[in-house]
Amino acid sequence: MSRSRALGIAIAAIMIAVTAVFTILVRVPIPATQGYFNFSDVAVYFAAFSFGPVVGLIGGGVGAAVADLLGGYPQWALLTFLAHGLEGLVAGLLGRNKGLSGLILAWLAGTVTMMGLYFLGEGLVLTGWGPAVAELPFNLIQNVVGGLVGIPLFYAVRRAYPPIAQIGRGAEWREG
Numbered sequence: 357m358s359r360s361r362a363l364g365i366a367i368a369a370i371m372i373a374v375t376a377v378f379t380i381l382v383r384v385p386i387p388a389t390q391g392y393f394n395f396s397d398v399a400v401y402f403a404a405f406s407f408g409p410v411v412g413l414i415g416g417g418v419g420a421a422v423a424d425l426l427g428g429y430p431q432w433a434l435l436t437f438l439a440h441g442l443e444g445l446v447a448g449l450l451g452r453n454k455g456l457s458g459l460i461l462a463w464l465a466g467t468v469t470m471m472g473l474y475f476l477g478e479g480l481v482l483t484g485w486g487p488a489v490a491e492l493p494f495n496l497i498q499n500v501v502g503g504l505v506g507i508p509l510f511y512a513v514r515r516a517y518p519p520i521a522q523i524g525r526g527a528e529w530r531e532g
Contacts, residue, residue: 367407367523368414375399375419375440380427388490389483391432396420397502398509400444401466405459405510406520409448417441435477443470456507463503471495 379396386392399419404412421437424430443466451462474495478488514520 363523364411368411371399371403371407371411371415372419372422375403375415376423376426379420379423383427386491386494389478389487390429391478391491391494392429393494393498394423395498395501395505396423396440397443397466397470397499398505400440401447401463401502401506402509402513404444404448404466405451405462405507406513407448407523408452409445412444412448413441414444416444431482435474435482439470439473439477442473443467459507459510460503463499463507467496467499467503470499 375396378399379394382393382395384393396416396419400412400416403415407415417437417440420440421433424433424436429436446469447462447466449462450465451459454462471492475488475492478491479485483491
């Protein structure tokens with residue numbers, strides 16, 4: 357196994373754990389849907405912007421789904437995996453190597469992806485359309501918090517540890 361592949365696997369595993377912790381750390385139940393508000397999106401956006409779309413997908417999707425399984429919400433795990441995983445993938449693809457305006461657009465696209473998937477999944481399978489509509493504002497607030505904290509966190513970590521910008525570029529990175 358190449359060193360860069362091993363590094364990628366390690367980073368994805370760390371981001372799975374970080375996302376799970378951010379998801380479990382603060383859980384505010386939403387009685388109308390049997391779901392909960394959390395800070396998973398902070399970790400999803402940080403992972404996507406720091407390490408790219410694959411880590412955004414794996415870290416966001418697996419980490420949030422693991423939190424559902426561990427936290428007593430197993431009925432949500434598959435939908436959570438899809439919604440947060442694709443949120444991380446979309447944000448990572450659109451925000452990769454972009455400035456602040458690009459990150460904001462990627463954040464908005466990730467928000468639409470996550471909210472749309474939860475809305476459809478809830479409406480069609482889990483809770484019905486009434487609860488799916490009731491959860492929309494909570495998902496929006498969760499994503500607003502995710503971007504308002506995740507983007508500055510990305511910049512702060514990149515400033516404190518500049519090699520993170522090169523790690524996120526994958527194969528282009530060369531250790532000096």
